[in-house]
Amino acid sequence: MGKQEQARQSVSFAIVGTGGAGAITAGSLLLEAAGKAGYAGILTRSVGPQIRGGEAAALVRLATDTVECMPPAFDILVAIDWKNADRFLADMPVAPGGLVVADPSAGEVPAQIGESGAQVIFCPMKELAAGIEGGRENMIAVGLVARLTGLPLDVVSDVFSSKLARKGEAVVQAGLDGIRAGAQQADGFGRDYPLAPARPVKGKRWLITGNEATGLGAIRGGVRFAAAYPITPATDVLEWLAPALHRIGGTLVQAEDELSSINMIMGASFGGRASITATSGPGLALMMEGLGLSAASETPVVVVDVMRCGPSTGIATKSEQSDLNIAVYGFHGDAPHVVLAPLGVADCLFTTQWAVHVAETLQCPAIILSDQSIGQARVLIERPADVAFIGGRKTWAAKTSEPGTDYLRYAITADGVSPMALPGTAGGQYTADGLTHAENGNPSSRSFDQKNQMDKRQRKIEQFDFGDRWGVAEGSGTTVILTWGSLTGAAREAARMLADDGTQVRLVALRQMLPFPTEGLARALEGAQRILIVEQSHGAQFHRYLKAHADLPGEVRRLNREGPRLIGPEEITATIKEWSDQ
Amino acid sequence: MNATQFKASDFKSDLDPIWCPGCGDYHVLLSITRALSKLGRAPEDIAVVSGIGCSSRIPAYTNCYGFHGVHGRSLPLATGLKVARPDLTVLVMSGDGDGFSIGGNHFLHACRRNIDLTYVVMDNRVYGMTKGQPSPTTEPDWDSALAPGGTGLRPFHPLVIALASGANFVAREFSGDIKACTNTLIEAINHPGFSFVEILSPCVTFRPDEREWKKTVHKAIVEPTDDPARAARRIMTDDGLNTGILYRGDRAPYHAHVSDDEGDVAALETAFEI
Numbered sequence: 001m002g003k004q005e006q007a008r009q010s011v012s013f014a015i016v017g018t019g020g021a022g023a024i025t026a027g028s029l030l031l032e033a034a035g036k037a038g039y040a041g042i043l044t045r046s047v048g049p050q051i052r053g054g055e056a057a058a059l060v061r062l063a064t065d066t067v068e069c070m071p072p073a074f075d076i077l078v079a080i081d082w083k084n085a086d087r088f089l090a091d092m093p094v095a096p097g098g099l100v101v102a103d104p105s106a107g108e109v110p111a112q113i114g115e116s117g118a119q120v121i122f123c124p125m126k127e128l129a130a131g132i133e134g135g136r137e138n139m140i141a142v143g144l145v146a147r148l149t150g151l152p153l154d155v156v157s158d159v160f161s162s163k164l165a166r167k168g169e170a171v172v173q174a175g176l177d178g179i180r181a182g183a184q185q186a187d188g189f190g191r192d193y194p195l196a197p198a199r200p201v202k203g204k205r206w207l208i209t210g211n212e213a214t215g216l217g218a219i220r221g222g223v224r225f226a227a228a229y230p231i232t233p234a235t236d237v238l239e240w241l242a243p244a245l246h247r248i249g250g251t252l253v254q255a256e257d258e259l260s261s262i263n264m265i266m267g268a269s270f271g272g273r274a275s276i277t278a279t280s281g282p283g284l285a286l287m288m289e290g291l292g293l294s295a296a297s298e299t300p301v302v303v304v305d306v307m308r309c310g311p312s313t314g315i316a317t318k319s320e321q322s323d324l325n326i327a328v329y330g331f332h333g334d335a336p337h338v339v340l341a342p343l344g345v346a347d348c349l350f351t352t353q354w355a356v357h358v359a360e361t362l363q364c365p366a367i368i369l370s371d372q373s374i375g376q377a378r379v380l381i382e383r384p385a386d387v388a389f390i391g392g393r394k395t396w397a398a399k400t401s402e403p404g405t406d407y408l409r410y411a412i413t414a415d416g417v418s419p420m421a422l423p424g425t426a427g428g429q430y431t432a433d434g435l436t437h438a439e440n441g442n443p444s445s446r447s448f449d450q451k452n453q454m455d456k457r458q459r460k461i462e463q464f465d466f467g468d469r470w471g472v473a474e475g476s477g478t479t480v481i482l483t484w485g486s487l488t489g490a491a492r493e494a495a496r497m498l499a500d501d502g503t504q505v506r507l508v509a510l511r512q513m514l515p516f517p518t519e520g521l522a523r524a525l526e527g528a529q530r531i532l533i534v535e536q537s538h539g540a541q542f543h544r545y546l547k548a549h550a551d552l553p554g555e556v557r558r559l560n561r562e563g564p565r566l567i568g569p570e571e572i573t574a575t576i577k578e579w580s581d582q
Numbered sequence: 583m584n585a586t587q588f589k590a591s592d593f594k595s596d597l598d599p600i601w602c603p604g605c606g607d608y609h610v611l612l613s614i615t616r617a618l619s620k621l622g623r624a625p626e627d628i629a630v631v632s633g634i635g636c637s638s639r640i641p642a643y644t645n646c647y648g649f650h651g652v653h654g655r656s657l658p659l660a661t662g663l664k665v666a667r668p669d670l671t672v673l674v675m676s677g678d679g680d681g682f683s684i685g686g687n688h689f690l691h692a693c694r695r696n697i698d699l700t701y702v703v704m705d706n707r708v709y710g711m712t713k714g715q716p717s718p719t720t721e722p723d724w725d726s727a728l729a730p731g732g733t734g735l736r737p738f739h740p741l742v743i744a745l746a747s748g749a750n751f752v753a754r755e756f757s758g759d760i761k762a763c764t765n766t767l768i769e770a771i772n773h774p775g776f777s778f779v780e781i782l783s784p785c786v787t788f789r790p791d792e793r794e795w796k797k798t799v800h801k802a803i804v805e806p807t808d809d810p811a812r813a814a815r816r817i818m819t820d821d822g823l824n825t826g827i828l829y830r831g832d833r834a835p836y837h838a839h840v841s842d843d844e845g846d847v848a849a850l851e852t853a854f855e856i
Contacts, residue, residue, distance in 0.1 A: 248845020
């Protein structure tokens with residue numbers, strides 16, 4: 001293969017090294033520089049549970065167009081060292097035509113790398129760094145990758161300088177020297193993986209993680225109060241929200257536990273403020289009692305569950321889609337509520353804003369099922385469009401002087417939504433209650449009140465027009481890839497790969513999990529002869545959920561697995577191809 | 583000012599309480615409505631929050647905004663409400679089971695946070711609503727079906743725990759002394775930060791022995807102190823029936839709250855631009 005490779009629409013690389021070696025810093029820097037140069041991209045981290053000293057890898061994919069998932073195999077792998085490599089190399093296979101750059105002092109190249117068919121080139125990164133006053137090997141790696149992918153070195157250097165400016169001139173100079181030294185090394189490799197020229201985009205690109213997008217979506221939706229207890233991988237939502245809320249007159253309270261956080265946001269919501277909490281599976285389990293009160297007392301709240309491998313502590317830093325059951329079925333009693341799932345990193349913003357809108361409008365709990373794979377991925381995207389929803393919380397204004405017009409907090413209405421008086425409003429005093437209550441809020445054990453209030457709570461959700469936001473249906477053909485939430489990106493890429501191969505498939509992905517989008521899904525599946533259900537759950541929770549609520553046409557198969565190994569586009573295409581060959 | 587002229591009945595709803603005849607909580611309700619009428623605030627500007635238990639029924643018996651939540655979680659509900667709506671006066675009603683057992687952790691952290699709330703715990707040393715089980719403040723030898731012969735456990739000491747955890751105002755009253763309860767509640771509500779008032783409120787059904795409290799309670803003979811160590815020593819060594827304001831601190835209340843300012847969301851977004 002010659003030096004001048006054909007320009008690519010997408011290039012991928014992994015930088016690995018012991019935690020603390022700076023692999024993730026190097027990957028982040030390259031991603032940001034790519035954004036400055038006009039590219040799209042995604043970065044995910046593979047980190048161990050240790051704070052430092054464990055394995056760490058930055059997985060990056062750059063592209064001319066939006067990308068939402070990792071490729072089946074990487075073009076370039078730069079190994080600063082191979083420590084603990086056995087624990088994570090399975091997550092980052094190298095393509096047969098790929099390139100592995102390893103430090104000779106790091107010892108033998110692991111056997112599985114040798115088997116990949118990739119070319120291995122040794123580059124003395126540590127030695128080169130040692131030759132630079134204050135030099136670090138991760139900057140050599142930055143220079144290497146920048147040159148191999150054709151990222152403009154001046155842009156990379158500028159990004160580095162502006163990020164490190166506050167650390168002083170010496171640090172900046174050492175880094176720049178390292179980047180240059182790395183680039184010079186790559187010049188001698190006789191290989192490259194150049195990206196096609198970037199496409200111009202309107203305005204500046206954004207660099208954002210799914211968890212940050214979730215926080216911003218909450219704020220765009222009007223949230224000004226949050227309460228939460230730290231838990232991986234949801235803590236980043238909170239750490240972004242706390243200062244952000246503070247800047248706009250809101251606040252985040254760190255609760256003593258999740259029992260407290262769900263009740264704190266209910267209290268704030270009762271006071272009239274749109275409120276949110278973020279957690280992961282174990283925290284959601286603790287919140288279920290409070291969520292029942294939210295449903296019964298019709299106090300809107302939004303709970304973000306950034307799912308991780310479960311059950312119990314599971315693998316806290318890795319992803320899974322296994323909280324669908326608890327989100328949908330975990331409530332005690334019959335408690336109508338809403339469950340939504342973002343369809344990718346950028347969509348965390350829209351879905352969260354929508355969830356706040358729906359919860360506020362319907363005065364009910366809304367659960368968002370995000371997960372680690374999108375929550376902690378960082379992407380380069382175009383600025384997400386502003387969305388203005390019509391509606392919001394229906395409040396009760398003031399008492400009229402006419403007799404017989406006493407305020408009824410839980411009035412039976414046609415659409416099931418009852419105007420809510422906010423504290424401070426004269427004449428609107430009522431007691432929000434988890435006890436079954438009459439229309440005026442007074443506790444009641446009459447079957448009449450139980451039935452009417454339950455009918456009303458069910459009705460407000462059933463009659464609500466969720467519109468066409470229930471999910472996406474793309475492409476054509478009688479074969480359908482049917483998935484939900486975070487796997488949409490991988491499924492979309494699989495559909496594209498199959499189309500490139502001449503096989504047209506449809507992608508159908510659900511954003512609205514509850515209430516079940518019966519009509520939207522039925523339309524999207526019309527004429528389907530083969531449906532492949534794709535989900536990251538050992539127990540096939542999504543497939544079972546579909547069986548309970550949808551008439552799936554044609555023959556149905558599924559591709560499902562527990563985390564942490566994410567289902568990728570190549571597995572989906574392979575499964576479809578195998579099926580077609582039968 | 584005329585606007586401040588409220589009557590206790592302005593704060594009472596028209597619901598008839600569901601309590602046993604002779605229950606101490608009737609007197610607590612009366613003291614609360616009397617205290618609220620002296621604040622100069624309209625009922626709609628006051629919120630009464632509770633959990634589950636006999637004492638937690640009080641919100642619906644007032645004419646204020648109320649939230650009757652789940653068991654043990656009244657303090658988090660009230661915390662969220664007060665931080666989100668600092669303009670409201672927020673009272674929290676609880677009992678010894680709701681507040682010290684299932685809600686024990688929230689009690690510690692509410693004291694620590696020192697949010698401007700008034701926490702009223704009606705202590706009758708028994709679970710009344712579930713018909714007579716021992717609570718954290720029950721004597722170790724109190725016989726019951728659930729713990730025959732007694733729990734053998736040392737009773738929880740709420741006032742000392744409150745002090746150690748950072749409560750800013752600590753008092754004990756007896757429900758039968760309506761005048762003292764009313765005055766202490768007014769002081770507790772007006773005192774900045776987290777105010778904790780334990781009211782000994784007899785359960786005449788499951789703890790008929792507590793009818794004796796009206797004879798055995800006695801007023802603290804010393805003035806309240808602002809020294810928590812001194813207050814703790816006094817409370818640790820009293821007989822548990824010593825009533826009055828026992829501690830008045832000056833710790834600054836929790837600072838953060840939500841404002842009505844809309845804020846500049848666009849400015850937040852620029853941080854994502856590259």
